[in-house]
Amino acid sequence: MSRLELTSPDGACASVSLHGGHILSWRPAGAEEQLYLSPRSEFTPGKAIRGGVPVCFPQFAERGPLPKHGFARTLAWELVSQEQGADDALAVLRLRDGEQTRRLWPHGFELELSVRVSGRSLDVELACENRGGEAFSFTAALHTYLRVADLDATSLEGLNGLRYFDSILQREATERISLLLPGEKGVLDLDRIYFGVDRELVLAEEGRRLAITQQGFEDAVVWNPGPERCAKLADMPPDGWRRMLCVEAAVVGHPVELPAGETWVGRQSLALL
């Protein structure tokens, strides 16, 4: 599968697959890999890659009639440009509607994914232009899989006070704790949509703090399958859940209503502090 390597002059690098418009790897300057990519991931046309940053569009999860998480993550994207700047490296990928997408979703659109690495940060921007004659609505996410050394020693800061939907318990609640502890010491089997995320989140483990910010995407999904669900995922090793936590920039609570001719933009930025 076609894959691009982005390297900034300061040594930061990322690799991006044209299959799915999918970021596979990100290494900040002077640091190790920050994303989780399953060693059992299939790299097969028509299937989603497990790990990295899948693009979910035009439907998040099973919240609608389309295949789970939509079709953007399973189609071939085109490369628009790739360049190295004085202190960064940037690639822009594109996905337009075609016969395959119109069969599932009868709209004219263009998605553009911009990936920029520089120093200690990764910036990912997803833009959607409505190229048809009528308004359409969609939900979407940058389904980022963060690598962790040990889920039991990981926490996620910044969710306190946010309303969320627990997709496992199928109920809403308000987050009462400032440190979300996933894994055996906290919440095993975690799948929550936090609404109206207007602040920085920080993934913390010993010796590492990773800041996560977003614009345009109003919500953040926090997901870890835990041991039981993980065992049912053929493209994950049995203990893969211990090595990852998804913190996804998403727009789910209020689907985007995009008039003809207009463009919506969402961003997620990761910075190793």
Ligand SMILES: O=P(O)(O)OC[C@H]1O[C@H](O)[C@H](O)[C@@H](O)[C@@H]1O
């Ligand atoms: O297995 P996938 O189709 O890639 O979905 C993986 C996960 O994505 C999101 O985080 C959803 O909130 C989860 O409910 C889902 O299980």
